[in-house]
Amino acid sequence: MVSVARPVSEGGRRILDLLLKSGGLSQAELTRSLDLSQPTVTRLLQGFHQDGLVRTAARQADRPGHPSVHVSLNPDFAYALGVSLLGDAVSMTLMDFTGTVRGQRRAAMPTMARPVVLERLRAFRRELEEETGIDPRRLVGVGVGISAFYVGRGRLFNPPAYLDDWAMVEIEPILEEALRLPVRVDNDGTVAAIGESLFGVGRRCRNFAYLHLTNGFGGGIIADGKPFRGQNGNAGEFGGIWTLAGVTYANLDLLQTCLKNHGHVFATVEEMVQAIDVGWAGVADWLEQAQPSFAMLCGLLAYSMDPGLIVIGGRLPPSIAQALADRIVVPVPTNRRGYPPPLPAVVVAEALGDPVALGAAVMPLREAFFA
Numbered sequence: 001m002v003s004v005a006r007p008v009s010e011g012g013r014r015i016l017d018l019l020l021k022s023g024g025l026s027q028a029e030l031t032r033s034l035d036l037s038q039p040t041v042t043r044l045l046q047g048f049h050q051d052g053l054v055r056t057a058a059r060q061a062d063r064p065g066h067p068s069v070h071v072s073l074n075p076d077f078a079y080a081l082g083v084s085l086l087g088d089a090v091s092m093t094l095m096d097f098t099g100t101v102r103g104q105r106r107a108a109m110p111t112m113a114r115p116v117v118l119e120r121l122r123a124f125r126r127e128l129e130e131e132t133g134i135d136p137r138r139l140v141g142v143g144v145g146i147s148a149f150y151v152g153r154g155r156l157f158n159p160p161a162y163l164d165d166w167a168m169v170e171i172e173p174i175l176e177e178a179l180r181l182p183v184r185v186d187n188d189g190t191v192a193a194i195g196e197s198l199f200g201v202g203r204r205c206r207n208f209a210y211l212h213l214t215n216g217f218g219g220g221i222i223a224d225g226k227p228f229r230g231q232n233g234n235a236g237e238f239g240g241i242w243t244l245a246g247v248t249y250a251n252l253d254l255l256q257t258c259l260k261n262h263g264h265v266f267a268t269v270e271e272m273v274q275a276i277d278v279g280w281a282g283v284a285d286w287l288e289q290a291q292p293s294f295a296m297l298c299g300l301l302a303y304s305m306d307p308g309l310i311v312i313g314g315r316l317p318p319s320i321a322q323a324l325a326d327r328i329v330v331p332v333p334t335n336r337r338g339y340p341p342p343l344p345a346v347v348v349a350e351a352l353g354d355p356v357a358l359g360a361a362v363m364p365l366r367e368a369f370f371a
Contacts, residue, residue: 008369011036012044016053016073017371020099021198024072045071053077053097053369073098078140078369081128081181082361083121084188084354085146086315087162087215088268090117091354092124094132095361097369099198101353103128108270114165118178125179141182141364144175145191145356147216150233155185160216184363188212188356189236190227192313192349193220195359197227200351205308209301210349211238211294213314213321215269217251221305241300242293250290252315258282258289269315278319287320291327302330302343313349321348 008016014034019025025033031041048054057070075096082093091106105124109117129136146166148159156168175183193210196202206225212218217239221228229235242249252269259265259272259282266272276283298310312321325346332340351358 009044010371011040012048013369013371015041015044016048016369019054019071019073020370021203023098024070026068026070028068030071045069075100076134076138078138078365079134080140080361080364081125081142081179082357082359082363083142083144083175084191084356084360085112085117085144085163085166086188086270086356087112087147087160089270090120090124091357092121092128093354093357093361094128094134095358095365096134097365099362099365101358101361102132102134104353104357106354108268112163112165114174117165118174121175122178139181140368141184142175142179143191143360143363144171144183144185145188145360146171146185147188147214147218149187149218149237152232157185157187162215182364184367186360186363187218187220187233187236188214189218189238189314190220190229190233191359191363192355193222193236193311193359194227194362195355196311196313196349196351197222197225198351198362199358200313200349201309201311201347207307208309208311208344209238209305209307210236210311210313211297212236212355213252213312213316215251215253217242217249221307238297238301241297245296247293247296248289250286250293254289255283255286255316255320258286261285273315273317276317276320278317278323283320283323287323287327290324294324295328295330298328298330298344298346303333303341306341307344310344310346311349312346313351313355318348 031038049056052074055072055074075098077097080095084091089108093101094103096102148157151158159167171185172183189212192212196210208222210220218236219238220236256269256272262282264282301310312325325348328346330343
């Protein structure tokens, strides 16, 4: 298992985090960007270089008369695996220390029974290690996103019926035994929001609500660049709002039904999202039914959370997500003096690839090294 010769301090985590998000900076830029002294930054970087976390390039002119060493993360210092456990699909992403995806695997699953899923994940890991040639001793852990919510008893999850075999059990030890790595499990909506915060709209917006469409519906909240989980870890369970309001539950199961009504029959949501076209008549039906529910939800989020953006993501194809975003108008209430409160734009997720597996892979790296 990868380790460093010294623990990573809070200041060191902030340096590594900034290098992760920027792709590399000069030592002078790091000092200017953080409220750390120049000697502290120098000392921390020297330790990171000695331990192999960072690479340094020859001195360059940062500003006239001020040459400075350029610093970047060493991509091969550490790796992590990210796993998504959805209603009818399993995927795994291999990520390096710079946040670069080295390899991916995804498979439709006729059953999410535990033995079948575990064997698939073991095979994915073997294939990715062989394909990329990484040193498996440098894998720091596995992050997992699952369609489920916490029940308030330790780390037990309550998933939908199609994940019955994973309900009300300690998932992390089961996966740790199968994959021989430390495992951290979280709700798939929160995990997808983490991926979007690092590789999508989060690069320009530190406060947003993420709407996660899959077989079910949920989401995540990013506050000041970090996931907000709430008291019990269930912040972002936006589907509960629809249930309480008695409005259309506009997830991908409903989209599958709308398509079936127009002759486009798919056995699973996974099969549907790989083939769907925004021009199909069933899509228009779904958009018409979904628009009021999403408009209501976005209005509630706008006035209760004050996010910078509301992001439509998950497994919904981008073209359909954009069509939905174009239909949503957040209502402006009667306002004082002609100055209504600023309202968030509704946008489409920008992180590429499987958003859950992407965010999940970040989790063990962030826990070990980043702020």
